[in-house]
Amino acid sequence: xxxxxxxxxxxxxxxxxxxxxxxxxxxxxxxxxxxxxxxxxxxxxxxxxxxxxxxxxxxxxxxxxxxxxxxxxxxxxxxxxxxxxxxxxxxxxxxxxxxxxxxxxxxxxxxxxxxxxxxxxxxxxxxxxxxxxxxxxxxxxxxxxxxxxxxxxxxxxxxxxxxxxxxxxxxxxxxxxxxxxxxxxxxxxxxxxxxxxxxxxxxxxxxxxxxxxxxxxxxxxxxxxxxxxxxxxxxxxxxxxxxxxxxxxxxxxxxxxxxxxxxxxxxxxxxxxxxxxxxxxxxxxxxxxxxxxxxxxxxxxxxxxxxxxxxxxxxxxxxxxxxxxxxxxxxxxxxxxxxxxxxxxxxxx
Amino acid sequence: xxxxxxxxxxxxxxxxxxxxxxxxxxxxxxxxxxxxxxxxxxxxxxxxxxxxxxxxxxxxxxxxxxxxxxxxxxxxxxxxxxxxxxxxxxxxxxxxxxxxxxxxxxxxxxxxxxxxxxxxxxxxxxxxxxxxxxxxxxxxxxxxxxxxxxxxxxxxxxxxxxxxxxxxxxxxxxxxxxxxxxxxxxxxxxxxxxxxxxxxxxxxxxxxxxxxxxxxxxxxxxxxxxxxxxxxxxxxxxxxxxxxxxxxxxxxxxxxxxxxxxxxxxxxxxxxxxxxxxxxxxxxxxxxxxxxxxxxxxxxxxxxxxxxxxxxxxxxxxxxxxxxxxxxxxxxxxxxxxxxxxxxxxxxxxxxxxxxxxxxxxxxxxxxxxxxxxxxxxxxxxxxx
Numbered sequence: 001x002x003x004x005x006x007x008x009x010x011x012x013x014x015x016x017x018x019x020x021x022x023x024x025x026x027x028x029x030x031x032x033x034x035x036x037x038x039x040x041x042x043x044x045x046x047x048x049x050x051x052x053x054x055x056x057x058x059x060x061x062x063x064x065x066x067x068x069x070x071x072x073x074x075x076x077x078x079x080x081x082x083x084x085x086x087x088x089x090x091x092x093x094x095x096x097x098x099x100x101x102x103x104x105x106x107x108x109x110x111x112x113x114x115x116x117x118x119x120x121x122x123x124x125x126x127x128x129x130x131x132x133x134x135x136x137x138x139x140x141x142x143x144x145x146x147x148x149x150x151x152x153x154x155x156x157x158x159x160x161x162x163x164x165x166x167x168x169x170x171x172x173x174x175x176x177x178x179x180x181x182x183x184x185x186x187x188x189x190x191x192x193x194x195x196x197x198x199x200x201x202x203x204x205x206x207x208x209x210x211x212x213x214x215x216x217x218x219x220x221x222x223x224x225x226x227x228x229x230x231x232x233x234x235x236x237x238x239x240x241x242x243x244x245x246x247x248x249x250x251x252x253x254x255x256x257x258x259x260x261x262x263x264x265x266x267x268x269x270x271x272x273x274x275x276x277x278x279x280x281x282x283x284x285x286x287x288x289x290x291x292x293x294x295x296x297x298x299x300x301x302x303x304x305x306x307x308x309x310x311x312x313x314x315x316x317x318x319x320x321x322x323x324x325x326x327x328x329x330x331x332x333x334x335x336x337x338x339x340x341x342x343x344x345x346x347x348x349x
Numbered sequence: 350x351x352x353x354x355x356x357x358x359x360x361x362x363x364x365x366x367x368x369x370x371x372x373x374x375x376x377x378x379x380x381x382x383x384x385x386x387x388x389x390x391x392x393x394x395x396x397x398x399x400x401x402x403x404x405x406x407x408x409x410x411x412x413x414x415x416x417x418x419x420x421x422x423x424x425x426x427x428x429x430x431x432x433x434x435x436x437x438x439x440x441x442x443x444x445x446x447x448x449x450x451x452x453x454x455x456x457x458x459x460x461x462x463x464x465x466x467x468x469x470x471x472x473x474x475x476x477x478x479x480x481x482x483x484x485x486x487x488x489x490x491x492x493x494x495x496x497x498x499x500x501x502x503x504x505x506x507x508x509x510x511x512x513x514x515x516x517x518x519x520x521x522x523x524x525x526x527x528x529x530x531x532x533x534x535x536x537x538x539x540x541x542x543x544x545x546x547x548x549x550x551x552x553x554x555x556x557x558x559x560x561x562x563x564x565x566x567x568x569x570x571x572x573x574x575x576x577x578x579x580x581x582x583x584x585x586x587x588x589x590x591x592x593x594x595x596x597x598x599x600x601x602x603x604x605x606x607x608x609x610x611x612x613x614x615x616x617x618x619x620x621x622x623x624x625x626x627x628x629x630x631x632x633x634x635x636x637x638x639x640x641x642x643x644x645x646x647x648x649x650x651x652x653x654x655x656x657x658x659x660x661x662x663x664x665x666x667x668x669x670x671x672x673x674x675x676x677x678x679x680x681x682x683x684x685x686x687x688x689x690x691x692x693x694x695x696x697x698x699x700x701x702x703x704x705x706x707x708x709x710x711x712x713x714x715x716x717x718x719x720x721x722x723x724x725x726x727x728x729x730x731x732x733x734x
Contacts, residue, residue, distance in 0.1 A: 020668075076564050101562035102455060103532055109460050110492050132667070146667045146697060161607020163665045166697065167718060170665070187606060189457045189534075216607055219457045242610035245595070245617045246626070253591040253606025253628040255561060256457070261475045266614075283618050284611055285719050 002136030002181040003156070003201040003208070004092055004125070005068065009140045012057065012066035012090065013038040014073055014081045016048045020096075021072035024144050025049050028070075031147040033140045036064040057088040068092040070133060070142050078129060079104035086112050086124045093192070094142050095129035102255075105129060105190040112192060126192025130255065132162040132184035145169075145182060153178015155291055156202035156235075158195060159214035160187050160221075160254070164242055168214060168284050175288035177295075180208040187254030189218070195225035203233050210236045210294045212287055213278075217243035218257045218264045226272035236294030239273040240281045241266045350558050353396045355438045356572050357554030360531060366523045366538075366551050367516075371440025380421035383439040385414040393420045396436035397429050398577070400473055405429045410442055435576055443552055448540035449507070450474055451521065452555075453490070453528040455535075462490040462528060464521070468507055470540030495525045508543075516549035517541070532562035581644040588640040590629055597622025599729050600645040600660040602638070604629050604669040612663045615718065621726040624657045629669070638677025639684070646687070659690040659729035661721055662714075666697025675703035679710040690728035694721030 015021040016038025026049045029035050035051050037060035044055035054060035057069065069090045073081040078097035085093045093112065112126045127134065133143010137150035149170040155177050159165040165184055172179065185193050195213060202208045215222035222241065229237050244266040246252050248259040259265050270280045281287045355373040362368050370387050373396065374380040384391045395407030402408055407429050411417035417439060427434045448470030456463040466486040469477045477484055488503060500518035508514050520541065528536040537555040544550065563569050575583065585592035591606060599621045603609035606628045613623040625645055629637050645657055664674050674695060693714040695703055707714055715721045
């Protein structure tokens with residue numbers, strides 16, 4: 001099982017005739033993703049790696065029933081591509097493009113959000129921009145994540161970064177910890193899907209048993225996620241924050257990775273997770289160990305949970321990464337699933 | 350890109366925001382000439398992009414053109430927080446009855462522009478936010494834009510006087526136009542002043558523009574101040590690399606921003622000090638690798654600091670192909686051999702081909718990030734300072 005994409009996902013590639021679009025179409029097809037169509041205005045009728053190209057998303061959807069789209073369109077036109085996909089009824093829109101102006105990304109975000117609230121079914125959903133996409137190992141990959149480093153399993157991975165995600169997924173796979181779905185939500189200040197959205201989806205996915213969350217400096221999405229985990233997430237989460245040594249006021253590669261006005265520091269984010277009882281890995285190579293530990297204490301508990309008191313134990317703060325996690329495990333009482341928890345059932349298939 | 354105050358003023362003036370006459374000067378003589386043309390008391394302000402200019406002696410009044418010459422010479426001789434003063438703003442001084450703070454910023458979590466208004470002008474907003482957060486009024490600008498009545502309603506409780514409210518609201522609407530049409534991520538007036546005669550004026554500007562929008566603002570290239578950039582930073586920008594110089598002695602070249610930050614953190618974790626952040630980007634070619642090495646070694650020499658004592662490559666091949674990076678390293682070393690140790694970590698796409706290229710050149714690479722970092726720290730310690 002997985003979230004957002006699986007073997008039924010019917011993918012459309014916007015910007016399929018470009019260098020990156022064509023290359024990654026080939027990569028996705030060879031991974032097993034059902035790439036049903038491509039779109040490049042003015043290039044309808046051509047084929048790219050066997051995939052038929054259409055002039056518009058609407059034409060492609062009419063002809064192929066595509067329900068997900070991935071965007072490799074250059075930055076000046078990428079926001080327009082998001083609008084087009086949303087208006088054509090695409091349920092899951094993943095925008096890989098880096099360098100979209102904030103003004104354009106903001107307009108696209110609110111257009112998608114407006115349609116979603118009008119539809120009332122969680123669609124469409126935007127992932128990114130400036131993200132590596134997502135992969136449900138063994139089923140489907142959408143975007144640019146390298147398929148060979150992933151393996152199916154119980155760990156959900158959500159991250160603001162690209163190559164750091166590969167690094168950690170590679171280490172998880174090496175430690176025998178497979179993944180349900182890995183999502184790169186993107187390094188821009190305005191992104192369609194944030195940590196909370198991804199946590200909600202992983203929490204509702206029966207096959208995801210533990211979650212790795214990789215944040216970085218800038219903004220307050222990690223702090224919001226920590227609050228959300230404390231209130232709504234029962235599955236174990238392990239966090240990591242990149243940029244502990246980043247100086248204030250300097251943009252660290254990603255448009256969104258900047259400490260401004262003294263806020264958005266790694267220290268604040270790490271403290272927020274620790275206060276929420278989430279073990280924080282100090283270095284990436286601690287993540288597999290912390291996940292393995294969380295899974296061993298999670299499995300017996302999952303069988304034991306049936307009914308009980310309405311109050312759930314709050315997560316005690318974890319001080320240091322490894323030692324802290326062990327203490328948490330030891331002190332934690334069996335928790336109980338409480339009714340009325342947010343569940344997200346809609347998926348793009 | 351952060352604009353200089355004088356550039357922000359020009360942008361404000363273009364959108365009709367009232368500012369007092371003023372101009373940028375690069376020499377005492379120019380400052381005297383501008384003061385003569387203004388024909389009133391002027392304020393001379395150092396154009397460096399750091400806070401606390403006033404306290405550092407970078408803001409002074411001059412009552413005559415000759416005095417402007419003197420004050421300008423003094424300020425041009427200053428170095429404020431490490432930045433030598435090369436440019437001045439010479440502007441007519443204002444009589445001030447009241448100072449407010451007004452800004453439009455991006456609220457990342459609500460994904461909307463946010464107006465911030467405070468009766469405490471002239472001080473840094475972070476300080477007000479810390480000490481008296483209740484004094485800051487916050488209003489989001491809705492998707493459909495800002496209406497005049499909304500702008501008036503915002504100032505009404507603060508100013509009371511109808512004429513002042515109308516002027517201030519007009520400035521806010523124009524500031525919104527600056528923010529929106531100018532692709533800003535910050536447009537700040539601090540202070541927004543009210544003169545004893547009841548005129549409302551923008552006395553200072555702080556503007557940050559969204560670099561991603563440069564394709565629709567050709568004029569931005571002319572605003573870029575080459576002197577504000579180190580040679581390394583300029584070269585990095587021209588070659589499409591993300592680069593930030595830090596204080597340590599271990600250089601690192603990484604693909605991807607998140608991994609680059611994590612690499613710096615890991616260097617620190619194992620007891621070293623990173624010399625830089627450098628992301629060679631996704632589809633790297635050999636030329637980028639060569640440029641990265643030149644920037645790291647060159648910038649360290651320029652700064653006259655401790656210098657870089659060892660360099661680490663940390664590459665996780667995805668779109669980036671390891672063989673491209675390996676080829677770049679070998680080519681670069683052939684052209685200009687490194688005098689300091691080089692440690693290479695690479696794994697992922699085309700790793701085997703990369704190892705072959707490195708081995709043929711007498712180099713080797715590790716596969717683990719932790720091992721690469723520990724090795725580079727150990728090697729750096731062997732290098733004499």
